[in-house]
Amino acid sequence: MLQLDSGFELDYSNIYNESCIQARDIQNFERAIQNVWRHTNILRSTGYEEGHLSKDGQPEPILFYQLPYISEDGINTPEMMNRLHCLREYARENIDTVISIGIGGSYLGSKVIFDVQCGSFWNNYTDEERQGYPRFYFAGFNVDGPYLEGLIKTLISQANEKGKDYKVLLVVTSKSGSTIEPMANFMILQKALEDHHINYEVTVVTETNDDAHPTILHDMAIKHQWRTFSVPYGVGGRFSVFTEVGFVTAALVGFDIEGFLAGAASMDMACQEEDVYKNPALFSALLKYIASERYGRIIEVFMPYGESLHSLSDWYVQLLSESLGKMSNTCLPYGRTPVPAVGTMDMHAQVQEHQEGRLNKVVQFIKVRDWNTSLVVPNLYSEYDKLDAIGDIPISDILNSALDANREALSIDNRFNMTISVPTLNAFHLGEIMFMHCWAVYFESILAGVDAFDQPGVEVYKRLIGPKLQTIKQS
The missing domain is CATH 3.40.50.10490 (Glucose-6-phosphate isomerase like protein; domain 1)
Known part of the structure; x- marks a missing residue:
């Protein structure tokens, strides 16, 4: 378990153990981790990622690491x-x-x-x-x-x-x-x-x-x-929630922008920890990369529990897809296919496949330990044993018990899964979760040898749709 002072936790016990990814797997990546830090230090000190060019073929700054901090000369x-x-x-x-x-x-x-x-x-x-x-x-x-x-x-x-x-x-x-x-x-x-x-x-x-x-x-x-x-120039759309792109919405609904950035800043500090076992983004990226390349887990199911985090899955799909799904520097395609999910709904839709389907998935759970709700299931039909079993239980306890049961069931069959948990759902902890994944896809991109910040595949369909629309206009 990796724990931060904020209460953020990364439980990797169901992917890093004697039956799944093991210590010797991590040890084999010592030189690769050194290369991650070489790239990261260049990025933080210069604002440029080695080898990255804009779609016009020109050097282009990469500045997402500046986003958690409010300053006169910052973004x-x-x-x-x-x-x-x-x-x-x-x-x-x-x-x-x-x-x-x-x-x-x-x-x-x-x-x-x-x-x-x-x-x-x-x-x-x-x-x-x-x-x-x-x-x-x-x-x-x-x-x-x-x-x-x-x-x-x-x-x-x-x-x-x-x-x-x-x-x-x-x-x-x-x-x-x-x-x-x-x-x-x-x-x-x-x-x-x-x-x-x-x-x-x-x-x-x-x-x-x-x-x-x-x-x-x-x-x-x-x-x-x-x-x-x-x-802002130098910040791709998939990272832009930490800029005015996201903050205009935040302002118009009363969201705590300063708290959101404080959570991102707290996570940014944790992501500068060189000990891989203390760095949540780096350890998560390394485990998922090893799971993909050594154990064939090329699909990631991203599964927060709670409807208010449903859209977090959709955001992560873009972040993962556009950052990692491309040709590597060895001219081989790389990427892990993201699958959005939400608990408990998709326990009744996807989990059969997660539990007994192909051994090609990592499941990433997101857990909120305290939902700050007082709703309790009333015990109205105690004459029925199965309904009596859920009577007088807080609804949020049912949600988290379902998550725990799901991860335990997967683990019994050595099906790879990790759990990120936060004390409660607020702007600060949301900032932690989202900025951790920004760093995680960057770290994994270095391990995989891909450019996390371009999207050449997107440009292909954009070039094709224009002539098609022009044909419609002229017909």
Whole structure:
């Protein structure tokens, strides 16, 4: 068990033991671990990853390691925090509904923040129950006509109910402003609001480094005098939840940004520990790499327990896929296929395969030890033994008992699994969990010989879709 002072725990006993990965496996990687630290030291001291180039073939900085720290000369600055605070208070006073429009990292990280802070029923609460924060919806993460039609109907209904004082804030997040899904959604929503005479404002989160040569979305913001926040240069979308990309959502729903960064900073310090057994990200990366390359466990099931962490699985799928699924420096393909799951739901959907299917998986559990809920199952039908067995038991104890039973069942058959647990679910511990995995995929990329920060495979379909859309436009 690897334990941090914060209460964060990494239980690796069900993957690192005499029947699974063993000490001699770790010992065989001493030189590889030295190479990890060589790369890491270069990255932290220069801001560049050895061998990494942008999609244009130019050297490109890699700066995710700076993100936990607020400083005048950093990515996250005091001035940025002040602007986010102003946005928060403005929205509470003036905005009824927010539509966050983005895809990939511009959506997935924000969705985690929203789900942890707000839960599933936020938009059904009264203004008082939301403490003045606006209703919040997501769009742009797909090009789904029926979904968008339903959202437009919802906005029209809300506007009719409140009247002329009703106001919508469209938050458009795109590094370039040319990404098809969010921009198509934005233009449809904008026109729908105008057609129905609904008041709205626009805030954009985009690359704003060069006013002389602005991106499409930045140029639109300048022309229309829209409020702007920045997609920072040197931070890929899958890491951007720790930037203004995620923090605009955080501000608009009252999420504790400072606490989130403090958790990430605490984890960043732990990830600088050179003893592999004391470094949660490095040890996790090493175990998963050995599990893949020596034991054939090329699939990772990422399984938090609790519905508010469901979207954390989706965020991790992108982080793992885009960081590790590519050609290595030995010209061989590498990657572990991520499978999102959530407990207990997927105990009734996937676990049969986990328990008795092919021996090709590592299961990563995420456990919250105290859910801070007082709900207890009432003992209403004690005449039935199986219902009497769950009567008078706190619902969160049932959740965690299910997790413990699942991991124990897998372990009986030597099926590889690890458990990350935190004392409770708050911004600090969420920051710990997410930033640990940012470092873990970087460490594993060095072990595997892949560039964690490019995504050449994504560019292939992007090149193909443009001509197809042009053909439709001309037909």
